[in-house]
Amino acid sequence: MKFQLESPEHQLIAIKSVVGIFDGMEKNSSNNAQKEDIYTNVCSLYPQQIWSNIHKIAKENSIDETDIHFKETNDVCIEMETGTGKTLTYLQTAYALYKEYGLTKFVVIVPSIPIRQGVIDTFENFKDQLADKYGFTPNTFVYDSSRLSKLRDFITQDYPQIMILTMASFNTEDNILNRKEQEGLFNNSPHIESLGQTHPIIFMDEPQEGMDTENSVAWLSKLQPLFKIRYSATHKVKWNTIYRLTPAESYRLGLVKKIEVLTVAEKNDEATMKIELSAVQEAKSEPKVKLKFWKLNKTKGRFEFKESGFLKKGDDLAAKSGNDSYADFTISRIYKQMSNHRWMVVFTNGTSIEEKQTSANKEQVWGLQLEWLIRRHFDNTTRLKPQGIKNLSLIFIDRVANYMSVEHPIIKQLFEEKYKQLYPEYHKGKQPMEEQVEAVQGYYFAKTSQGEYTDSEASMKGNKEIYDQILHRKEFLLSFDSPIEFIFSHSALGVGWDNPNIFGIATLNESFSENKKRQEIGRGLRICVNQEGQRVYDKDDTPEDDLINQLTIVPNETYETFARSYQAEIAEDYGSPDAGPKMKPTHKGKPTHRVAFKLNGKDSVQHAFQEFWKRISRLTTYRVHFDEDHWSIGASRPSTP
Incomplete structure (x- = not known):
């Protein structure tokens, strides 16, 4: 299967916007771009002409002056929602800049190996179709310190070049890129200096992932870019925003899947999974309690299950923990029950936690998550298979042993139990064969150098083999020839890969999930493809129950908590929770209808x-x-x- 190249309007506008930065520029040629041994990018425009072009483009794209964040710098932002094709957009931008202005030097900076693999995989998938469209194929390669001949070609050749590298490839003095040339080339200067003399156009993929630190900014400046173009859905540094595609706009235009949030947790399940009452301080006035909850460790930048100091009535757990998932957990009452003489803490959202109460049975919650994920999967397969669409579901876990352990692979056991239990209901009473139950499962977990599976996030990011499997097998997974329908993966692998035919996602964590909701949702937002590699879109008037492109998220928390966390992320990125798409809430398969009440503020x-x-x-x-x-x-x- 080969994905079919499309030309959606939003990508064309983003490409045109970057090309427009250089409107009025003289075309590069050997007459103005050849500098001794180095072939470079040159720009004939004055800075004021570029600033004028930036304002003009932003206005054409209906971006308010306050949202442009204008700054007189060679740095612009392209905001594109996850799943709308930013990788293909900036690759085609390189083609367009060469065709329009003769620019030949392009560097793609990525934060990690999985994203790097995704870029080269996208290029390989579409290079023949792009050659037909633009009439040439740029020399595109991943920087490799053991193959410096490619780097030298990049510096010297007049043919368009795209080099892909991670920040880690050049952000320390020890990197090969920063050592002096030993073969008498480029005046024996370090490769990075010669590379800087080419003045490349730099495409920054997910720049918020470590590219704006003081160290990274210093090293990026050594590349002396003609221009830096930032691509992300969640920019942290925003300068010169010339194009913006928000989640709400992507949703409205049908560029991504609609979202259903199917919950299985009851309110008090959520409280007992996230909070424990560990100590009580009795007092004549009012008692105080110590709670264990998921607290932000600011030094480590992660959440840890830690004991609080003493808390009293009126204390807000979200403020005390630095964790927005506790937004409705304000202590409303602390008292000792007369029936069993145990202390009880009641919260303003109606939930409660009791002294000596153990955490909710996580295995029971996992079982419910898997049950409803499998139900939705069978429903989707019934609808999608006749249309030539392979249906996939994704299950994130945070401990590999819960699936791979020889002694107690609890998640694998729960999955197989639920699959066997539900299969006859959707297949005219037939029981699945054991071989089939095993065959529908696929997994991607990283290994250490000793061949053991690991939960280490660092190992995940550095494990090239696993990303090769995920990315290079994407087309096979989309084919009916592949028996795999359920993909098990480590939650640390979430960033950097996705699949257009993911229609269901469940996160089965032993602990609090640190993944951002947008990150989890983003793994399955892309519009699906059929067996010919063509994207299949829903018509504007398609009834909700007949939608092809709907992604079901099965969280281990209530809809209110999930939605609040998601909306907080949207508000942080866009200034308003309304910039996000609408989500369809269901509880154990049944639609929920809520009436909102507002406090009269007069x-x-x-x-x-x-x-x-x-x-x-x-x-x-x-x-x-x-x-x-x-x-x-x-x-x-x-x-x-």
Whole structure:
């Protein structure tokens, strides 16, 4: 299978926007770009002409002046939602810049091996179709310190070149790229200096992933770029934004899948999975408690299950932990129960946690997640297979042993149990063969040098073999020839790869999930493809129940918590939670309909109620009688004022 090249309008606009930066520039040729042994990019425009072009492009793309973040620097931002084809967009931008202006030197900077693999994989998939479209194929390669001849060709040749490298390839003095040339070329200067003399156009893929640190900025400056073009859905540094495609716009235009959030957790399940009552301090006035919860370690930049200091009524767990998933967990009451003499903490969202109460049975929650993921998978397969669309589901786990352990592979066991249980319901009562149950499972886990599976995130990022498997087998996974339908992967592998035919995602974590919701969702947002490699779109008037492109997320938390975390990420990136797409909430397969209530914020209303309450609260007395066999509580009538 070969993916078919398309020319969607949003990609064409993004390409045109970058090309427009150099509007009015003299075309590069050997007359102006050849500098002794080095063939370089040159720009004949004055800075003021470029700044004028930037403002013009942003205005054409309906970007407000305040959102441009204009700065007189050779640095622009392209914002594109995950799944809308930014890699193919910047690769085609290189083609367009060569055709329009004769620019020949392009460097793609990526933050990690998986993203690097994704770039070269995209190029290999489309290079023949791109050659037909543009009439040439640039020399495209991954920088390799053991094959410096390719780098020398990049520096000297007048043919268009695209070099792909990670920040780690050149951001220390010890890197080969920073050592002096030993063969008498380029005046024996370090390769990075000669590379800088080519003044490449730099495409920064996910620049927020470590490319804006003081060290990275210093090393990037050594490349002396003609221009830096940033591509991301979640820019942290925003300068000269000339094109913007938000999640809401992508959703509205049908460029990504619609999203269903199918929850299985009840409110109190969520509380007991995330919080434990570890200590109580009794006092005459009001008791205090210590809780264990997922707290942000600012030094390490990750969440850890740690004990708090003593907390009292009114304390907000989100503020105390630095964890937005506790946004509705404010302590409303701390008391000892009369029935079992255990302490209880009640929160404003209606959930509670009891002393000596163990965490909710995670295996039970995992089982429910898998059950509903498999149900949705069977439903999707029934709809999609007749249309030539292979259906895939993705399951993220945070401990490889839970799937691969010889003694107790609990997640594998739960999956196979649920698969066998549900299969007859969707296949006219037939039971699956053991070989089939095994064959539908595929997994990608990293190994150490000793051949052992590992949970180490560093090992994940450095394990080239696993990304080769994921990326190079993408087309095979999309084919009906592959029996694999469920892909198990480590949650640390989330960034850097996706598959257009992922229709369901579940994250089965032993602990709190640190992955951003947008990151988890992004693995399955792309529009699906059929057996011919053609994207299959839904029509504008397609009923919700008949949608082809719908991604189901099965989280281990309530919809309110999931949606709040997602909207907080959207608000952080775009200034408003409304910039995100709508999500369809269902609970254990049934649609949920919620009525929203808002506090009347008028001071006069609040003041009137407070005055009313002050009057009646002092006028009520209580008489309480306890009976050993029956509790009876009575209240006297209000006394006369």
